[in-house]
Amino acid sequence: MIRKASEPRRPRLVSFSGIDGAGKSTQIQALRARLNDVGVRVSLVTFWDDVARLTRVREVTGHTLFKGDKGVGTPAQPVNRRDKNVRSWYMTAVRFGLYFVDAISLRIEVASALRTNTDVIIFDRYLYDELANLSLQNRIERAYVRLLLPFVPQPDVSFVLDADPVQARARKPEYPLDFLHRSRASYLALSELVSGMTVVAPQPVQDVEQQVSQLVLNALSPDALQSYPTFVYTVPTASK
Numbered sequence: 001m002i003r004k005a006s007e008p009r010r011p012r013l014v015s016f017s018g019i020d021g022a023g024k025s026t027q028i029q030a031l032r033a034r035l036n037d038v039g040v041r042v043s044l045v046t047f048w049d050d051v052a053r054l055t056r057v058r059e060v061t062g063h064t065l066f067k068g069d070k071g072v073g074t075p076a077q078p079v080n081r082r083d084k085n086v087r088s089w090y091m092t093a094v095r096f097g098l099y100f101v102d103a104i105s106l107r108i109e110v111a112s113a114l115r116t117n118t119d120v121i122i123f124d125r126y127l128y129d130e131l132a133n134l135s136l137q138n139r140i141e142r143a144y145v146r147l148l149l150p151f152v153p154q155p156d157v158s159f160v161l162d163a164d165p166v167q168a169r170a171r172k173p174e175y176p177l178d179f180l181h182r183s184r185a186s187y188l189a190l191s192e193l194v195s196g197m198t199v200v201a202p203q204p205v206q207d208v209e210q211q212v213s214q215l216v217l218n219a220l221s222p223d224a225l226q227s228y229p230t231f232v233y234t235v236p237t238a239s240k
Contacts, residue, residue, distance in 0.1 A: 011043075011118050012219050013110065013153065015126035018161035019183045020175060021168030023205065027161060028124055030209045031216060035120055040220070043118045047125035051109050053101050058083060078173035084133045085179040092134065096144060099130045103152050110153045120216065127152050128160075128194065132186040136193075145193060156219050158197045159212060160187050167202075 014031070016024045028044070035042045048055060059070070061083070073081070106127055113121045131148065134141040165180035175183075191197045198215060200208055 009119070011114055011116065012120050012157070012216070013113075013123065013155040014120055014216055014219075015123040015128065015155040015158045016161065017126055017128045017132070017159065018187060019163055019165065019168050019180050021170075021172035021180075022161040022163035023171075023208065024124060024161055026205060027159075027208055027212055028122055031122065031212055034209070034213045035216070038217075041117070041119045043113065043116060043121050045109060045113060045121060045123045047106075047123060047127075047129065051102060051106050053105050054098065058098075073172055073174035075170065075173065081174045085175050087135075092141065095130070095133065099127070099148065102130060103127055103148055106152050119220070123155065126155065126158065128158070128187075128190055128197075132183060132190050134186070136186055136189040145190070149194065154195070157216055158194065159215075160191050160197060160199045161208070162188070162199055163202050 016028055018024055032042050032044065045051065052058075110121075127148070131145050134145060136142050136145065162184070165177055165184055169175070169177055169180055188199065191199050200211060
């Protein structure tokens, strides 16, 4: 019997969000390695590089207008960024416009990514990371978030990596601690508005890797997994 070729599978979308220093890059790297090991084709979309628009203007504004530092902070070389942590009514209005433009760009990027020959598309940050910069306690800003969320494609698996702000800032010292506390609260509030978003509690890196990889592998259909001859996945059992 000649078996018909199976229909092309739609790539699964996976997004990682969280405060700066939460460990997104570490978990994305681990997930890519895990998926590659089992024969799953993976591509990466970096929100700031591939989706966000007017990035040069944003960087210049933060550096020139608000006198913030450039670059990424490290424990050896901390920086003082002033961009998304600047709060004022006019900056909120600017963000409303920028985030809408980014939402359009994200729709286009997702549509393009879904046409690629890949199985899993990982997004390093998503529109959620911009919306978390808004004050979700404010009814106008919350209404804006509710309006914009249905406009963008919802990932099959979306993670918010929760983290202690003190520890996160120790790993990546860029923003004031009080801002990181507010940002963490915004991510948790946003997770209540986004259906199906998984909040990964602070825990050892290896435990986070296990939880993340299991959820993503579960999101791949059984039929899809059967096509990967190298796929072997077992849930570790507790030692006696």
